[in-house]
Amino acid sequence: MSVKDWKSKKEIVRLLYNEMSDEQVIVRIYYDQGNFNFTLEGLIDFYKYRWGKPGRPLLKRNNKYIHFFKVLSIELGLDEEVFGNQIVYGDLIDFMRALPVEGLERVRSAINNHEIEDKLIEKCIESELNLITKQFDEPSQNLNLNIEVPKSASWFAIYHKSGEKKKTIEQAFFNNSLDQSAFYQTPESVLRWQQIIEHPLYEGFDACKGTLKKFVKTSHWKSLINSKDFDGCIVLTGGGAPEKDLIITSSIINEITPKKPILHALIDTSSYMLSYSINFIEERINTNLNVLSSYIDFKFLECDIFQLSDLWLKKKGKNYCWFIPGGTLGNLSEKAVFELLASQCNEGDMLVLGIGIVPTSGRAEDIGRLKDQLIEEYKSDEVMDLLKIPIQSLCGVFNQKNNLVENVMKTWKLDVLEDNESSDVKGSLTPVASVELESKERVELFKSTRYDLDELILFAKKYRFEYINNISHGDESYCQVVFKREATR
Numbered sequence: 211m212s213v214k215d216w217k218s219k220k221e222i223v224r225l226l227y228n229e230m231s232d233e234q235v236i237v238r239i240y241y242d243q244g245n246f247n248f249t250l251e252g253l254i255d256f257y258k259y260r261w262g263k264p265g266r267p268l269l270k271r272n273n274k275y276i277h278f279f280k281v282l283s284i285e286l287g288l289d290e291e292v293f294g295n296q297i298v299y300g301d302l303i304d305f306m307r308a309l310p311v312e313g314l315e316r317v318r319s320a321i322n323n324h325e326i327e328d329k330l331i332e333k334c335i336e337s338e339l340n341l342i343t344k345q346f347d348e349p350s351q352n353l354n355l356n357i358e359v360p361k362s363a364s365w366f367a368i369y370h371k372s373g374e375k376k377k378t379i380e381q382a383f384f385n386n387s388l389d390q391s392a393f394y395q396t397p398e399s400v401l402r403w404q405q406i407i408e409h410p411l412y413e414g415f416d417a418c419k420g421t422l423k424k425f426v427k428t429s430h431w432k433s434l435i436n437s438k439d440f441d442g443c444i445v446l447t448g449g450g451a452p453e454k455d456l457i458i459t460s461s462i463i464n465e466i467t468p469k470k471p472i473l474h475a476l477i478d479t480s481s482y483m484l485s486y487s488i489n490f491i492e493e494r495i496n497t498n499l500n501v502l503s504s505y506i507d508f509k510f511l512e513c514d515i516f517q518l519s520d521l522w523l524k525k526k527g528k529n530y531c532w533f534i535p536g537g538t539l540g541n542l543s544e545k546a547v548f549e550l551l552a553s554q555c556n557e558g559d560m561l562v563l564g565i566g567i568v569p570t571s572g573r574a575e576d577i578g579r580l581k582d583q584l585i586e587e588y589k590s591d592e593v594m595d596l597l598k599i600p601i602q603s604l605c606g607v608f609n610q611k612n613n614l615v616e617n618v619m620k621t622w623k624l625d626v627l628e629d630n631e632s633s634d635v636k637g638s639l640t641p642v643a644s645v646e647l648e649s650k651e652r653v654e655l656f657k658s659t660r661y662d663l664d665e666l667i668l669f670a671k672k673y674r675f676e677y678i679n680n681i682s683h684g685d686e687s688y689c690q691v692v693f694k695r696e697a698t699r
């Protein structure tokens with residue numbers, strides 16, 4: 211197998227790189243590509259041994275494939291969960307859709323000015339891309355949903371639940387442990403979170419995005435969003451991951467017929483994480499995804515999910531798809547989350563949970579390896595940076611005069627607890643991070659449970675969530691489990 215539509219992709223690369231003046235990259239891609247071995251075996255090598263995961267042979271960093279595809283995806287501005295994936299496997303139309311707007315415009319003008327002669331590119335530009343834009347534009351006018359917004363203003367408001375008071379750090383601290391929500395209540399937490407998800411050891415974010423891309427291709431999803439009672443998606447603890455929101459909403463725009471406005475709600479306690487999502491989504495709306503604003507009714511609600519009572523965003527008799535992506539379930543009390551879901555979800559609603567999973571074979575050495583990996587992952591500087599501010603606040607709460615954050619950080623410890631010790635779901639593995647304050651008391655900072663899939667399915671069943679399927683993508687320690695809310699018996 212060779213790289214799909216490679217000749218045309220290469221032509222686009224040549225066109226775009228000429229403007230980017232990175233000589234080295236031009237040389238590699240334009241002149242040197244004949245030296246790359248684009249065979250199936252070569253590519254499997256590239257993906258299989260990427261980053262030298264435990265138990266796998268280490269891939270040398272200077273490997274020509276890594277360098278080639280990494281540079282190529284970065285330079286083209288493609289949003290890829292695995293560098294090179296889209297470039298290799300996607301066809302030309304996927305490749306072109308993933309280009310930044312300026313890139314696509316450049317290709318379009320090059321075709322119009324006969325700077326490049328490539329029948330396939332021409333066909334894609336003329337037929338499919340135009341068709342898509344047209345499809346979106348026409349009904350939006352019919353529906354009269356175009357809103358005029360002054361250029362500098364924000365398109366979206368952040369809604370608050372009336373009467374809800376934000377937890378103070380004291381209120382977020384109970385049973386000697388700190389509530390997750392306390393971590394994201396400062397402006398720089400957004401940056402800290404970004405640094406974590408960009409860290410090579412933290413693969414969860416990319417795995418989640420890749421899995422979502424697969425999920426939106428499943429028949430279960432397509433049949434839900436095309437059903438007459440489908441009204442939208444509600445993402446709990448959803449701030450800070452706008453790429454995922456765009457995967458979901460783009461799929462809705464592409465898949466549903468006839469087009470109708472659909473809710474996409476993010477609920478999160480952190481206004482900073484919500485603002486980050488808003489800015490990211492707005493930027494897309496203002497450029498290539500203009501159409502999103504016409505069909506997707508984005509709503510941003512700053513609220514503790516456990517304080518939700520009657521969610522005004524939902525309509526009676528309608529169905530929703532609920533998401534808790536990114537493994538956040540593992541940071542929370544599963545019992546509390548499922549009680550909340552059980553109180554909110556209607557019969558026929560879908561639930562998509564992103565979870566970390568324990569090795570299915572359950573062999574002692576696999577679990578041991580996972581423990582080592584988790585300890586390594588969580589002691590990164592990026593995780594420490596996220597923890598510093600809440601620790602500082604805790605020192606304030608306890609009036610710890612001599613407890614400089616640096617001193618407290620030195621007492622940082624990660625235990626990996628098994629089974630029910632720190633989770634409501636049997637067979638779990640739970641890394642728990644803690645620090646010691648001056649009073650010598652250990653304070654639990656966060657937990658991040660990995661689940662035994664079968665046990666989680668049984669647990670969900672108690673709350674009338676029936677297992678549909680699970681989806682994974684590249685990373686065997688992460689998956690998305692899909693459930694459907696059943697009727698009362």
Ligand SMILES: C[S@@+](CC[C@H](N)C(=O)[O-])C[C@H]1O[C@@H](n2cnc3c(N)ncnc32)[C@H](O)[C@@H]1O
Pocket residue numbers: 390391394415446447448449450451454477478479480483513514515516535536538
């Ligand atoms: C790990 S981060 C971001 C997760 C992100 N939505 C994703 O999919 O990758 C967890 C998010 O959960 C939010 N959060 C934690 N506890 C919450 C609660 N009780 N109610 C609402 N949001 C909460 C935090 O504010 C933060 O934005």
